[in-house]
Amino acid sequence: MLNTFTSTIAAVSTAKGKAGIAVIRVSGSNCFDIISQVFKPKSGKNISDYPASRAVYGDIYYEGEVIDSGLCTIFRAPHSYTGEDTAEISCHGNDLCTSLVLSSLFAAGAVCAGPGEFTRRAFVNGKLSLTQAEAVAELIDAESTAALRLSNAKVAGKFSEEIQKISKELTDILSSVYAFIDYPDEDLTDMSKEEMADKLSEIKIRLSDLCKSYASGRAVSAGIKTAIIGLPNSGKSSLLNLLVGHDRAIVTDIAGTTRDVITEKIKLGNITLILSDTAGLRETDDTVEKIGIEKTYSSIDEAELILAVIDSSIPQTDEEKQLLINVSSKKDKNIIIIVNKTDISDSSYNRDDFIFSLPVEKSAVIFISAKTGEGKENLISYIDSLYPTGDELLLSGLVITGARVYAAVKNAYESVCDSINALETLTQDVAGTDIERAVAFLTEADGRKVTEDIVNGIFSRFCVGK
């Protein structure tokens, strides 16, 4: 891709506030001309005369006066983060100091970098794929070691490599398909129809694994939105407190204690849950409680994981049965039925055919005591099984974390499924069109062919200086 940037940009790349050092980054074709007006090496030489990959000690000037001294690190195109001539000035971590250094750079001809503009230049100059650029944003946002591992593997390009490998394999199959179509009587291809179908099936599995990885990717990066719901007094707030590890929500034996939604982010191993404790669902005339119950329904809609809590110490009501039937039929959500208060439970619950007749997995019925903590480990291991986040998976980098990439890979997967069907039942040119479509979706997933709007959307999530 051609470099389309004419300006030289500058920005502070470290966070605001007092610190040992701060780093100001400059990138663009006039980088060294501009830097040489602001930074004078102690050696007396001009900074432009130094070779690449050097850190040079010197004075930093503002309106002809030395305001600080520090290091200037030099990177020359194309061997820099952005692919352009780049310099990083390390000065003392003082906001006044960094703003004066920036002012000096602007006076010398640099312009202020937009959000994510260094990474955007890296992308446009072919230093990073779009998925790698997205992973840089995820790395900066990472709040856990697991998220850090995952984004690192992606920045290193492991995900892009796999997508490009699959694209290449599909393109190879495609040329065989077209050879068949164009020269049906000649033996021009390396692949028989059976071999094509086998290869496509193998690619289908790899794409399906990537699609499945999105659940794990979300669990590690953004977190899984989880709603704790149930009738009043079933022990929802007690469960929240058990999982959070302290008394976050008020617990009383008065039905209708929780009225507003209480949200807490928690970590269960590598998994992050964004837990919402909600108002108990029941008919009520109380205005405040009614609003709370409306919010409970919104939390259910937004959640991907639902913990439906039932009180096993009292007989089950029709109201509760109806609630369980309603939530457990929600196809796009993971439902776990939490049979609570096992410490004082009516033992008939253990044999309750109704609960086990619900359309959820058998292992998704978990017996627990939010009071004593009994059953907590079972709940955690079941959640672990829904969102696998083993080290091997994270370090492989073959995990989707964003909706954009997921949609593209899912579309590619569906196109490959179509091509397999077409190969069996229709003509080869239909299969060829499907494979072409799959390749186009993969190109989009990896960001080699996306619209300006998508690129803008991605880089607007970055901070200035990155």
Ligand SMILES: Nc1nc2c(ncn2[C@@H]2O[C@H](COP(=O)(O)OP(=O)(O)OP(=O)(O)O)[C@@H](O)[C@H]2O)c(=O)[nH]1
């Ligand atoms: N013995 C026992 N009591 C429990 C257990 N879980 C909750 N409770 C009690 O049940 C009552 C209601 O608990 P909460 O956690 O406030 O219930 P809730 O579902 O949040 O209730 P609302 O906010 O009113 O909808 C309290 O008295 C709790 O101490 C449990 O596992 N065992």
Ligand SMILES: [Mg+2]
């Ligand atoms: Mg409550």
